[in-house]
Amino acid sequence: xxxxxxxxxxxxxxxxxxxxxxxxxxxxxxxxxxxxxxxxxxxxxxxxxxxxxxxxxxxxxxxxxxxxxxxxxxxxxxxxxxxxxxxxxxxxxxxxxxxxxxxxxxxxxxxxxxxxxxxxxxxxxxxxxxxxxxxxxxxxxxxxxxxxxxxxxxxxxxxxxxxxxxxxxxxxxxxxxxxxxxxxxxxxxxxxxxxxxxxxxxxxxxxxxxxxxxxxxxxxxxxxxxxxxxxxxxxxxxxxxxxxxxxxxxxxxxxxxxxxxxxxxxxxxxxxxxxxxxxxxxxxxxxxxxxxxxxxxxxxxxxxxxxxxxxxxxxxxxxxxxxxxxxxxxxxxxxxxxxxxxxxxxxxx
Numbered sequence: 001x002x003x004x005x006x007x008x009x010x011x012x013x014x015x016x017x018x019x020x021x022x023x024x025x026x027x028x029x030x031x032x033x034x035x036x037x038x039x040x041x042x043x044x045x046x047x048x049x050x051x052x053x054x055x056x057x058x059x060x061x062x063x064x065x066x067x068x069x070x071x072x073x074x075x076x077x078x079x080x081x082x083x084x085x086x087x088x089x090x091x092x093x094x095x096x097x098x099x100x101x102x103x104x105x106x107x108x109x110x111x112x113x114x115x116x117x118x119x120x121x122x123x124x125x126x127x128x129x130x131x132x133x134x135x136x137x138x139x140x141x142x143x144x145x146x147x148x149x150x151x152x153x154x155x156x157x158x159x160x161x162x163x164x165x166x167x168x169x170x171x172x173x174x175x176x177x178x179x180x181x182x183x184x185x186x187x188x189x190x191x192x193x194x195x196x197x198x199x200x201x202x203x204x205x206x207x208x209x210x211x212x213x214x215x216x217x218x219x220x221x222x223x224x225x226x227x228x229x230x231x232x233x234x235x236x237x238x239x240x241x242x243x244x245x246x247x248x249x250x251x252x253x254x255x256x257x258x259x260x261x262x263x264x265x266x267x268x269x270x271x272x273x274x275x276x277x278x279x280x281x282x283x284x285x286x287x288x289x290x291x292x293x294x295x296x297x298x299x300x301x302x303x304x305x306x307x308x309x310x311x312x313x314x315x316x317x318x319x320x321x322x323x324x325x326x327x328x329x330x331x332x333x334x335x336x337x338x339x340x341x342x343x344x345x346x347x348x349x
Contacts, residue, residue: 003265021177028168036213037103046101049210052188056080070099072126089143091126149195157186157207164261166254178214184237185228223270227340242270257327277315293323295342311348
């Protein structure tokens with residue numbers, strides 16, 4: 001089941017001095033090893049996306065720097081029995097003033113925290129703090145919520161010793177490339193407070209990270225799925241990608257079973273109805289035997305934007321995965337009700 005892709009085992013720079021991708025950086029690793037500095041300006045995209053789930057609610061934080069503007073957002077969804085509440089606050093920063101994501105190795109402890117937004121946000125403002133430290137990452141956020149009640153996020157996403165994650169460089173060309181570091185199945189603790197309501201994140205809370213640095217084409221589309229939790233006696237993290245990596249010789253596909261990463265070099269097959277995202281999805285590896293999953297959504301987050309330089313069509317569905325996956329050991333793991341998401345995105349940026 002070994003992938004054809006090259007495994008990187010030592011530190012490496014992402015770019016050459018002239019801004020082209022360094023050929024030595026193309027490959028994947030089990031922990032973040034790339035120094036992600038990108039010289040120059042233009043078509044550079046940098047972001048941090050965290051989503052922390054529980055069986056009844058979730059929160060997602062996004063900090064993104066797109067060169068000519070920044071988008072920072074807080075998203076909260078409750079979906080427990082008798083509860084359905086959804087809230088999103090997005091701050092748009094023209095020119096990206098005050099939002100400069102550091103060119104550091106994702107997950108490196110001891111770096112200065114990333115802080116965007118005012119201390120006391122009002123109206124459409126958002127404050128997000130992401131800080132690496134011993135044992136994991138502290139996630140904090142603050143913004144006005146529904147009915148102008150305050151929303152406060154204070155979570156800790158642990159990174160247990162030896163827990164492996166996926167980092168990979170996807171090259172479209174020498175001048176167009178993406179470094180992504182995807183973390184799944186990181187146990188989380190803390191709270192999200194909406195007005196007087198406290199949403200606890202404890203046993204059964206899991207964090208997923210999408211850390212991205214790269215230079216992108218003007219138009220692109222992608223599928224992304226992720227899920228984390230306990231199933232069949234194992235702690236399982238699913239990292240499933242599609243469409244945007246096709247033809248590059250790289251994928252962002254991996255399984256994390258009990259902290260051990262299995263890299264999947266095969267492109268996955270995504271079967272879903274773009275016009276009906278709430279219908280069941282299937283994701284599989286064409287019969288190779290490592291991934292055979294069915295995704296059943298219970299909620300769709302739909303975003304439609306067409307403003308100036310940016311056009312975005314996103315269907316992000318939250319739901320549960322079922323089926324079978326196989327890690328490097330070859331033994332099948334039954335996936336039963338693993339909470340996560342699947343998304344279909346078309347982007348002009």
